Amino acid sequence: xxxxxxxxxxxxxxxxxxxxxxxxxxxxxxxxxxxxxxxxxxxxxxxxxxxxxxxxxxxxxxxxxxxxxxxxxxxxxxxxxxxxxxxxxxxxxxxxxxxxxxxxxxxxxxxxxxxxxxxxxxxxxxxxxxxxxxxxxxxxxxxxxxxxxxxxxxxxxxxxxxxxxxxxxxxxxxxxxxxxxxxxxxxxxxxxxxxxxxxxxxxxxxxxxxxxxxxxxxxxxxxxxxxxxxxxxxxxxxxxxxxxxxxxxxxxxxxxxxxxxxxxxxxxxxxxxxxxxxxxxxxxxxxxxxxxxxxxxxxxxxxxxxxxxxxxxxxxxxxxxxxxxxxxxxxxxxxxxxxxxxxxxxxxxxxxxxxxxxxxxxxxxxxxxxxxxxxxxxxxxxxxxxxxxxxxxxxxxxxx
Amino acid sequence: xxxxxxxxxxxxxxxxxxxxxxxxxxxxxxxxxxxxxxxxxxxxxxxxxxxxxxxxxxxxxxxxxxxxxxxxxxxxxxxxxxxxxxxxxxxxxxxxxxxxxxxxxxxxxxxxxxxxxxxxxxxxxxxxxxxxxxxxxxxxxxxxxxxxxxxxxxxxxxxxxxxxxxxxxxxxxxxxxxxxxxxxxxxxxxxxxxxxxxxxxxxxxxxxxxxxxxxxxxxxxxxxxxxxxxxxxxxxxxxxxxxxxxxxxxxxxxxxxxxxxxxxxxxxxxxxxxxxxxxxxxxxxxxxxxxxxxxxxxxxxxxxxxxxxxxxxxxxxxxxxxxxxxxxxxxxxxxxxxxxxxxxxxxxxxxxxxxxxxxxxxxxxxxxxxxxxxxxxxxxxxxxxxxxxxxxxxxxxxxx
Numbered sequence: 001x002x003x004x005x006x007x008x009x010x011x012x013x014x015x016x017x018x019x020x021x022x023x024x025x026x027x028x029x030x031x032x033x034x035x036x037x038x039x040x041x042x043x044x045x046x047x048x049x050x051x052x053x054x055x056x057x058x059x060x061x062x063x064x065x066x067x068x069x070x071x072x073x074x075x076x077x078x079x080x081x082x083x084x085x086x087x088x089x090x091x092x093x094x095x096x097x098x099x100x101x102x103x104x105x106x107x108x109x110x111x112x113x114x115x116x117x118x119x120x121x122x123x124x125x126x127x128x129x130x131x132x133x134x135x136x137x138x139x140x141x142x143x144x145x146x147x148x149x150x151x152x153x154x155x156x157x158x159x160x161x162x163x164x165x166x167x168x169x170x171x172x173x174x175x176x177x178x179x180x181x182x183x184x185x186x187x188x189x190x191x192x193x194x195x196x197x198x199x200x201x202x203x204x205x206x207x208x209x210x211x212x213x214x215x216x217x218x219x220x221x222x223x224x225x226x227x228x229x230x231x232x233x234x235x236x237x238x239x240x241x242x243x244x245x246x247x248x249x250x251x252x253x254x255x256x257x258x259x260x261x262x263x264x265x266x267x268x269x270x271x272x273x274x275x276x277x278x279x280x281x282x283x284x285x286x287x288x289x290x291x292x293x294x295x296x297x298x299x300x301x302x303x304x305x306x307x308x309x310x311x312x313x314x315x316x317x318x319x320x321x322x323x324x325x326x327x328x329x330x331x332x333x334x335x336x337x338x339x340x341x342x343x344x345x346x347x348x349x350x351x352x353x354x355x356x357x358x359x360x361x362x363x364x365x366x367x368x369x370x371x372x373x374x375x376x377x378x379x380x381x382x383x384x385x386x387x388x389x390x391x392x393x394x395x396x397x398x399x400x
Numbered sequence: 401x402x403x404x405x406x407x408x409x410x411x412x413x414x415x416x417x418x419x420x421x422x423x424x425x426x427x428x429x430x431x432x433x434x435x436x437x438x439x440x441x442x443x444x445x446x447x448x449x450x451x452x453x454x455x456x457x458x459x460x461x462x463x464x465x466x467x468x469x470x471x472x473x474x475x476x477x478x479x480x481x482x483x484x485x486x487x488x489x490x491x492x493x494x495x496x497x498x499x500x501x502x503x504x505x506x507x508x509x510x511x512x513x514x515x516x517x518x519x520x521x522x523x524x525x526x527x528x529x530x531x532x533x534x535x536x537x538x539x540x541x542x543x544x545x546x547x548x549x550x551x552x553x554x555x556x557x558x559x560x561x562x563x564x565x566x567x568x569x570x571x572x573x574x575x576x577x578x579x580x581x582x583x584x585x586x587x588x589x590x591x592x593x594x595x596x597x598x599x600x601x602x603x604x605x606x607x608x609x610x611x612x613x614x615x616x617x618x619x620x621x622x623x624x625x626x627x628x629x630x631x632x633x634x635x636x637x638x639x640x641x642x643x644x645x646x647x648x649x650x651x652x653x654x655x656x657x658x659x660x661x662x663x664x665x666x667x668x669x670x671x672x673x674x675x676x677x678x679x680x681x682x683x684x685x686x687x688x689x690x691x692x693x694x695x696x697x698x699x700x701x702x703x704x705x706x707x708x709x710x711x712x713x714x715x716x717x718x719x720x721x722x723x724x725x726x727x728x729x730x731x732x733x734x735x736x737x738x739x740x741x742x743x744x745x746x747x748x749x750x751x752x753x754x755x756x757x758x759x760x761x762x763x764x765x766x767x768x769x770x771x772x773x774x775x776x777x778x779x780x781x782x783x784x785x786x787x788x789x790x791x792x793x794x795x796x797x798x799x800x
Contacts, residue, residue, distance in 0.1 A: 052722025052731050082718055084732070084748055117715035118749045221701040222622075223716070224723035301621040301701070302796055309797030315517030316623070318482055322452025323624035331452050332484070348484055349518045388797075390790040396702055397709030397788075 009140035010157035013170035013195035015039060015237030017137035020147025023129035025077045025122050032126055033147035034133050035191065036071040036102055037235040042197075043069040043110060044204035046211050048228035054081035055091040056111040057227060063107060064231075065200035072110040072231065073098050074148045074189065075126055076176075081117040081226040090121040097127040101134045112229045114150055114176065114187040141174050148176045148189055151395070156265040162254050164247045167240040169196040171251075173258040177220070177266030190215050190230035190262055192255055197236035206255050207232035214259030217291065217383040220270035221392070222299035230259075260382070267384040268364075272391030276365045277307055281381040283372040289325060290381040296324040297368070298385030308387035310361035312354060314344045317368065330372045337369040409540035410557035413570035413595035415439060415637030417537035420547025423529035425477045425522050432526055433547035434533050435591065436471040436502055437635040442597075443469040443510060444604035446611050448628035454481035455491040456511035457627060463510060464631075465600035472510040472631065473498050474548045474589065475526055476576075481517040481626040490521040497527040501534045512629045514550055514576065514587040541574050548576045548589055551795070556665040562654055564647045567640040569596040571651075573658040577620070577666030590615050590630035590662055592655055597636035606655050607632035614659030617691065617783040620670035621792070622699035630659075660782070667784040668764075672791030676765045677707055681781040683772040689725060690781040696724040697768070698785030708787035710761035712754060714744045717768065730772045737769040 012018060015038045020030040045064040047057050063069065073094065080087045091111060099106045113121075136143075145155035159172040175190045192207070211230050232255070242248050268276040279297055284290030297303055300320045306313035314336050322331055336344035339360035343352045366387075412418060415438045420430040445464040447457050463469065473494065480487045491511060499506045513521075536543075545555035559572040575590040592607065611630050632655070642648050668676040679697055684690030697703055700720045706713035714736050722731055736744035739760035743752045766787075 050719065050722040051726055051728045052718055053728065082715060082749065117719065223700055223702045223720060226719050226722060300623050301792070302623045305793055305796035308793065311797070315482060318452055319450065319517065319626050320623060322450040322626060326451055328451045328453065349482065388793060390793050392701070393705055393708065393788060393790050393793065396705035397711070 009142055010145070010159045010172060011170065012139050012141055012172050013193050013235070013237065015195055015235045016193050017139055018141055018144035019133055019137035020143040021129050021133045021136065024125045025075065030143065030147035031075060031077045032129055032133055033074045033144040034071060034098070034137060035144060035193065035233070036134070036137060037233070037237070039235055039237060040067060041069040042067050042200050042203050042234045042236070044200065044207040044232045045110070046208055046230050048225055050224050050226050052082065052226045054079050054113060054227045055083060055087035056080055056113040057229060058088065059091050059095065060110045060112065060229060063110060065204045067200050068108055069110055069233070070104040070108040071098060071102050072112065072191070072233065074112045074114070075121070076148050076150055077115040078113065078119050078121050079115045079117050079187065079227050080113045080121045083118065083120055086120055090123045093123045094121065094126055097130055101130045110231065112189050112227065114148065114189060114227055117226060141172060145174050150176065150187070151271070152177050153269050156262055156269070158258055158261055160254065160258070162250060164196070164240055164250065165243045167238065169194055169238045169240050171254055171258060173262050175262040175266060177269050187225040187227040188215055188218070188266060189228070190259065192232045192258060194234045195236065195238035196234055196251065197239065197241045198234040203232050203234055206252055209252060210255045210259040213256055213382065214263040217295060218263040218267050219295060219298045219385050220267065220273070264384050267386045270386035271395045272389040273386030274364065274389055275307060275387040277368065277385045277387065278365070279368045279370065279383040281370045283374045284378045284381060285327070285330060285372065285374045285376055287378050287381070290378055293321050293324040293326050294381045294383035296320055298383050301388055304385065304388035307361065307366055308389055310358050312338050312343055312352070312357040312361065314349060317370070318344070321370070330374070333373045335371040339367055409542055410545070410559045410572060411570065412539050412541055412572050413593050413635070413637065415595055415635045416593050417539055418541055418544035419533055419537035420543040421529050421533045421536065424525045425475065430543065430547035431475060431477045432529055432533055433474045433544040434471060434498070434537060435544060435593065435633065436534070436537060437637070439635055439637060440467060441469040442467050442600050442603050442634045442636070444600065444607040444632045445510070446608055446630050448625055450624050450626050452482065452626045454479050454513060454627045455483060455487035456480055456513040457629060458488065459491050459495065460510045460512065460629060463507060465604045467600050468508055469510055469633070470504040470508040471498060471502050472512065472591070472633065474512045474514070475521070476548050476550055477515040478513065478519050478521050479515045479517050479587065479627050480513045480521050483518065483520055486520055490523045493523045494521065494526055497530050501530045510631065512589050512627065514548065514589060514627055517626060541572060545574045550576065550587070551671070552577055553669050556662055556669070558658055558661055560654065560658070562650060564596070564640055564650065565643045567638065569594055569638045569640050571654055571658060573662050575662040575666060577669050587625040587627040588615055588618070588666060589628070590659065592632045592658060594634045595636065595638035596634055596651065597639070597641045598634040603632050603634055606652055609652060610655045610659040613656055613782070614663040617695060618663040618667050619695060619698045619785050620667065620673070664784050667786045670786035671795045672789040673786030674764065674789055675707060675787040677768065677785045677787065678765070679768045679770065679783040681770045683774045684778045684781060685727070685730060685772065685774045685776055687778050687781070690778055691783070693721050693724040693726050694781045694783035696720055698783050701788055704785065704788035707761065707766055708789055710758050712738050712743055712752070712757040712761065714749060717770070718744070721770070730774070733773045735771040739767055
């Protein structure tokens with residue numbers, strides 16, 4: 001399974017249709033996307049923990065988990081965040097217009113938005129585009145994937161089929177990542193679609209488990225958006241249920257794998273990024289602490305600069321893990337590998353071939369492996385980030 | 401009261417002497433500094449919360465608070481961090497040599513180190529320099545302030561006299577800030593010296609209170625060093641005690657003021673910084689949350705880039721405060737000022753003269769004022785940081 005290239009027609013699961021059009025909010029690019037199903041969708045969602053939640057987040061989080069969703073609309077260019085009561089009204093006007101076009105109730109429509117904070121939705125323009133949008137949906141993901149981008153460089157889609165005990169299902173993932181539109185900030189949106197039959201509460205558990213190991217473990221700059229959302233949408237169109245534990249494990253693992261591939265794609269496409277960084281933390285004493293430490297490392301400017309400079313700087317790694325609260329007793333037994341080469345063993349630096357490791361870092365994917373000596377059965381924790389380049393400053397300083 | 405310029409001879413309180421020499425660890429620059437007193441010093445210290453504490457931190461934190469300290473030695477160039485048992489041994493060898501030179505017990509000598517992580521102290525070179533170092537101390541701060549720098553651009557010293565009810569005392573502050581030496585990381589060291597007579601536990605309270613409002617509210621990049629230390633050293637040489645509450649309040653406020661000026665100097669001299677940023681957060685509902693939010697803002701790469709680009713981007717401020725946990729109900733009533741100009745009022749963006757505000761941001765000190773409507777008597781929270789420039793990437797990526 002690998003990510004679909006941007007222009008490939010990534011298939012959607014049975015009964016799902018998607019599209020994207022330009023409504024005029026943006027000059028040329030598609031800026032409104034729609035996913036719709038022939039039949040009711042079981043939908044789960046997880047949302048930003050930011051207290052400043054955008055209007056679409058406030059709307060969608062009230063609806064899920066649900067067994068009766070029909071469509072999800074996503075606009076790009078205007079995040080409808082920090083827009084107060086008028087934002088909530090505009091969000092509803094968009095939902096109402098789409099529900100009329102699709103032929104369902106407003107409460108059967110989910111929303112996600114991304115783009116500028118603090119500007120009001122141009123809801124008239126968007127609503128005028130909806131009949132055309134609904135008329136032009138297809139059974140592939142590319143137009144939708146394109147319509148939800150902001151400053152992402154590439155669309156992010158992936159699809160796979162899965163043989164369960166009673167037949168085959170399809171799972172398709174779509175995401176957008178960290179682009180920044182003046183005057184605002186990055187947003188992560190993720191959509192996992194499947195034609196399997198799943199109950200709402202189970203869908204929520206599958207999604208939450210996957211998000212904790214994927215979208216929640218990716219960072220470009222440590223700033224949490226007002227608009228982050230991830231959804232799992234299951235329409236049951238394959239007629240196939242998860243019959244037993246084996247089916248459930250297989251489904252869960254595939255959703256995790258898809259989410260992780262999308263998370264990696266988001267980090268790789270981070271603002272100014274030249275390298276994807278993957279952290280693997282083994283043998284942690286506590287899962288929450290291990291996750292916090294791995295994420296902390298991916299947002300450390302000093303570490304991100306070192307990787308950008310292809311510098312095997314174990315001191316910054318050690319110092320950040322200590323700052324995140326990994327106990328001294330564990331740090332004193334830590335082993336570190338960069339690109340498979342040991343550079344710090346059992347709590348002490350070792351002589352390593354610096355030129356060789358620098359050479360191994362001269363690539364677009366960097367693996368950092370951290371080993372602690374605990375045997376608490378804490379699973380390997382993975383996190384993804386990207387290096388820090390001058391381009392990031394260019395993109396975000398908006399020089400005048 | 402303002403910071404002494406780098407080359408000025410900042411006076412020390414009575415009975416304190418300080419100096420700095422080159423031991424040969426660094427090529428030319430002074431790299432070992434000493435502060436010593438004729439008589440016993442009452443000493444308090446606060447230390448990095450990083451679990452990966454350097455050997456000098458482990459040594460010094462065991463000794464304070466104390467009524468019987470005679471000297472503090474600080475070496476720059478080698479942090480003696482992540483150096484294991486040998487680091488602890490080397491730290492003691494340096495302490496022992498200095499205590500022999502000064503004529504006191506090893507337990508009467510505090511230590512701080514800054515520089516590369518993971519290399520062993522060149523203790524022979526350092527120890528050979530100690531007789532010369534002790535012989536060349538003076539009653540001014542400049543040689544010591546210079547010897548403790550790493551990649552700081554300027555030494556940071558300040559001194560003031562203070563009229564207490566029974567006579568005059570002197571307080572002198574010295575700090576180093578955020579420089580980075582390959583392969584490692586920034587360290588903050590702060591020293592407050594006074595000739596007032598203070599008990600050890602009171603000294604600790606004065607220092608802790610000041611550090612919480614100064615050194616703990618400054619950030620260059622959000623990475624916590626293995627070596628951060630701040631000390632309050634009181635030798636009583638003035639013969640003046642703090643007789644009453646008025647004296648105590650005056651002394652406390654002056655220590656806070658000195659620490660804040662040093663913290664500002666550290667931020668202004670941050671790696672690649674072109675602007676000092678001061679956050680003033682008014683009307684928070686909870687002191688700890690207000691501090692967390694103000695500090696969070698000073699480490700937000702998106703916010704730091706916006707200030708670098710002189711962009712009045714209130715969306716990034718709002719989003720970061722929300723991400724730090726400021727409740728939505730408060731954000732919905734927030735007012736924001738940049739350089740004294742209101743740009744966001746009672747939870748909503750307002751039309752402001754963008755060109756005027758951009759013009760006001762074209763300066764080397766930026767004030768961000770955040771107002772919440774609570775009346776919980778939470779004091780104004782101040783935090784300091786700096787903008788994010790391409791120079792930071794240059795300094796920390798160590799291009800090869």
